[in-house]
Amino acid sequence: MSAGQSAGLGLLAVILAALPFVLDNPYHFEIAILVCLNATVCVGLNLLIGYAGQISLGHAGFFALGGYASAILTLSYDWPPLGALAAGALGVAVLAHVVARPILQLKGHYLAMGTLGLGVIISIALNREVELTGGPDGTIVPPFSVLGWMPFESLEWYAITAGLMFVTVWLSLNLIGSPIGRALRALHGSEVAAETLGVNTASHKNLLFVASAVLAAVCGSLYAHFSGFITPTEGAFHHSIELVTMVVLGGMASVFGAVVGAALLTIAPQVLTVFHDYESIVFGAVLMGMMIVLPRGLVPGLVRLVQSVGFGR
């Protein structure tokens, strides 16, 4: 881990530890918890998109599958929540592994379309299998518990989600610095060149696809328990787009960028409600504007700006 990354990790720890003293009502806690969950999904997704260069427009499908696995197994089959979460994650891992090899052969727009199709099919199935999922109205989800401990207070939920996010960030930074991380960057640059240097590109891409899908599923399970409710919208195309937008807005190939992007795009809609009818117009315009001005995303863009000021001619 570089000095900059260690400093960033330290800063993240300080912010996460300080936040509970600043947040003063359950609503603020709720947003903070959602930020942590989205950030966790995005850090995983960013490994796939930003580092391995493989786009996915279907990760909301994995998120929703995790959530529904938790909902259905705990509600209808009386599974312990942690077991349901693990089963959901395992199921998603198997699904992601099975589809990874054929889908990840595709590149660019074709890969975007393939993953988009996968996500849309999952979302349609969640809508249509009414007996199992409750259909478009969604289903209630029993509260979470671990060995009898039931997080009920906002602070406890915050501790779980913030902890999960911190561990994910820390592991990701380590992964990027590892030989696997170097292999990923090599295959992002040129798959052919990476292959000739002995990198098994297919298995590396598969690994990240499965890992990011499992992270999404775990976050989906936690989200379902936290909100007590889940609907097929969590798995819809629109949610996949939100996740990818968080990654790209924060900055591809930047772990902290994914966190910043997730925070911004989770908080923005809450703030934008002041615009009422103009909400989606403002959101769309801001999205376009940011991507046009900072095509590499916020964090890499700002880092470059600071460097050019600090170490300028």
Added chain:
Amino acid sequence: MTAALLQYLISGVTIGAIYALVGLGFSIIYNASKVINFAQGEFVMIGGMAAVFLVADGLPMVAALPLAVLLAVLVGIGLERVAIAPARGASVVTLIIITIGASILLRGTAQLVWDRNFHTLPGIGGGMPIEVLGATILPQAVLVICATMAIVAALFWFFKATRTGQAMLATSYDPTAALLVGIDTRRVLTLAFALAGGLGAIAGILITPIGMTYAGVGVMLGLKGFSAAMVGGLGSPMGAIAGGLVVGIAEALTAGYLSSAYKDAVAFVIILLVLVTRPSGLFGRRDGISL
């Protein structure tokens, strides 16, 4: 038995023609710029909604429909000038997100300027179905199919026989070489967005008497048009048409024989099957680009 099959085929070809028009828009823009325009469905919505509201304002059809198409053409040109041209050279995902931002913006604007309700237009022939060999076909469906064939023929003539069309083709093969022989590739890009806007709007107007329109109608139509373009092979106009028909007919047959609940999933199942077996689509060139 055969009457039912014929009925499904008729409705499949009708909706497939619409997917083909939307898919053609995707292909034309992709050829000119290598951009996938996720706001393509919004052109369809603008065509339908603008036509509905112009007619409601008392304009006769002959004036309202061309105006609705013109509006979508202008929006297409505006999108290219404001959002795509300044972002040249950005990565594939960045461009995808810019066009998604545009689609959110256009949907929000439509809800504000028009409304959030469902609307329809009167179809030709008063909506009385015509009987053909035991199946029935709406006069509007005949119009959809004939109009699509006419547009496709006109487009092929345009690309084959006009200098502008040839310039667009040349640009799609090699932008740098096109620039070297004196083609204004920036104008080609603008023209592509104008054409795609117009094609989308015509599709939107044609389908409104059969399928209704509303501010969010473009989301699914756009995604299915995208599948149509992909099934045929991105950038191949002929492929977009074939892809549209394949998706439309498969959808109608699924709804008829298997399950109407999973009708909307058909397009995506087909696209996955095609991509996995033939990664560049049925008629596509093998030039996958990386992020």
